[in-house]
Amino acid sequence: MIAKVGDSTSILKTQHYLIEKNPKRVDWEHPQHLASTDREFVIDQMREVAKNSQTDEPIYHYSISWDTSDNPTRQQMIQAGTQTLQDLGLGEHQAVLVAHNDHDYKHLHVMVNRVHPVKGTAWNRYRDYIKLEQSLRVIERQHGWKEVPGHHHQLEGQQEPEYGNSLNKFECAQIKKGETPLYMLIREHAEHDFREAKSWEDLHQRLAEKGLTIQRGSRGRGGKVTDGYEYTNLSKIRRDFSMGRLEKRFGPFRSLQELQQGKQLTDIQHAFACFERAHRLGRRRKARSFKKGLGKTLKALGTARKVQAAISSLLSVSTSSNPALKLAGMMGKTIINQIEQEHQRSRGRGR
Structure with missing residues (x-):
């Protein structure tokens, strides 16, 4: 499971992104300490509570994504969302859980009011990433879902992931817009090509059929893949596909152009x-x-x-x-x- 924190802190903007921007991708909604998920009701209730604080950033928004091998039920997704809210210290706050269906993997968005409905104080997001990752690691093991150790927290026996396996800002923005990052598309449509290729030329030709090109890294080390518009590291697709591991299979890297020139x-x-x-x-x-x-x-x-x-x-x-x-x-x-x-x-x- 992976959690990503959104940039929007506005009630209206977050509500618009989660629900109104593309209603067809909304699978279901679930209220937390709210009587309804009706748009106007949620906005009015959250605004009323937010007035009790001086904060001008009343909303905290994050998403939870499951691995494609996991298939949580609606109730399990609600339980996971509720548990992360509890572990963040937001268990008593107003929130709306929204499940989207625009990806192959299950994912859930959580929009929560930072202002406590009784105390009137705004929740402090200090160390929020660590708390989120701690919560997800426990939830994964409870349900037997694929474990994805984070950069901020790992359970005993887990190793910190390589930096290249985390989402960058551009990829986070793509996911927020409902788009799929390039490395995920390649993983979905070309993973078998990487595994079945017998040589550099074979791999180049297989990828060329999909409009993809392997190139050396900008500093002469590592490797990257481009579709002519975006780039992603080879190791980000899968660690098995890093330049070093591909060179162990096929020998020193040669581009398709170099092979043709020969x-x-x-x-x-x-x-x-x-x-x-x-x-x-x-x-x-x-x-x-x-x-x-x-x-x-x-x-x-x-x-x-x-x-x-x-x-x-x-x-x-x-x-x-x-x-x-x-x-x-x-x-x-x-x-x-x-x-x-x-x-x-x-x-x-x-x-």
Whole structure:
């Protein structure tokens, strides 16, 4: 289980994000020391209590995410949310628990009023991360859920996780917006490629089919993966996929470009390789330029048979599932049709 604390301290803004921004993703709501989860009722009641304090930040918001291998029931999620509130010292405060259904894993949001309903004092969030992690570790073991030791607290026998396995600010913001961070997407859609690949070239081609590229780290150490827009560390996807462990399997790292440069490529294959790489890395202007160059090179072949043979030869530097190869194939078909039409017109004029 992982807990993340949100930035919003406003009743209205937090309520809007959790429920009104995208009502379809709301699975269920549960009130704590409130008679209802009705929007206006919650806002009015929390505002009324917040008036008893001088704080201008009445809301504390955090989320709890379970591993995909866990499948807690609604009641277990409510119990976990209630227990974390108790362990934080917020057990007597007004709160709303909201479960979202927009991810493959179960996750729960907790919106709680920092102001005590009787004492009128605002809860101090000092050492909140430590308290949250202590609470989650106990809950995990009670239910037999996957244990995820935190940076701030580990149970006996647990090791502190590597820094790369925690969410950064950008990834936290993505999750708050209902988006999925890149490393989670890669883990979901390409983990089997990392495990089944037999060589660097095999892995590169498998990932290229999904628009992904492995690169060396910025300081020449480690490795990262990009979809042309975002980057994530290899080790963040899985520790087994760190650059060091991949090099033990495949030998010293070589990029797809380096592997292709070691081959005797024809002009067509070289033109396609440049287009494919620019397309995969999201370099749109270069991709358009290389695509035009590839088109001109194909047209210069002159006959439909040569164009078809050239397109087939691209499989030696790509795979049939590669999106760039599919685009090149469509381009080749268009050129073949143009050549055949011109040939028919020439025969008609000859008569």
